[in-house]
Amino acid sequence: ANLALTREAFMQYTDHLKPDIPSGDDIFLLHALKKNKENRITVMKNPESIMMTRGPETIYDFLNQRIRWASKSRYYRDRLTIFLSLLVLLINILLVLGAITSLAALFDPKYLLLFLSLKLIADSLLLTGGLNYFGWRRYSFLFPVYILLYPFYILIAGIGGLLNLFSWKNRRYFSSSFTPQ
Secondary structure: OOOOHHHHHHHHHHOOOOEEEEOOOOHHHHHHHHHHOOOOOOOOOOOOHHHOOOOOHHHHHHHHHHHHHHHHHHHOOHHHHHHHHHEEEEEHHHHHHHHHHHHHOOOOOOHHHHHHHHHHHHHHHHHHHHHHOOOOOHHHHHEEEEHHHHHHHHHHHHHHOOOOOOEEEEEEEEOOOOEEO
């Protein structure tokens, strides 16, 4: 959790922060910076630059955080982010539907297993680099559990985000607007 930029860049893009939306100013700022091709965005690959923050303590807190993050996605204008978000959502919807139809004997489970295997390989290739970087390679044995739980987590976060079903800073949100309830 870190983001560094010059004061001038921050001041130039403050109008992109969307103060009426709870949280997300960092993502909106990053998208605004990315839109201007003159800006250069890089990842600091120095372990000393990592800022560790305390994560959610419960599953409820974890899902609430992810729902809050998903709730701002309707305001994204970055095409690559929108495309990747929709792709991830679609793949995970298909996995859940495939599991349900396989259980109901409407879909051949061997195709679901093939699809799950392909997703496991793709996700493993993507996540292994991160696990290596953070020194967490020993957790790679959790990939099969991840592959089974992740589609449901994505649907919960996605639907909850569309409905603004979250609380943040002691305010509860629900509805299509970001008005606290």
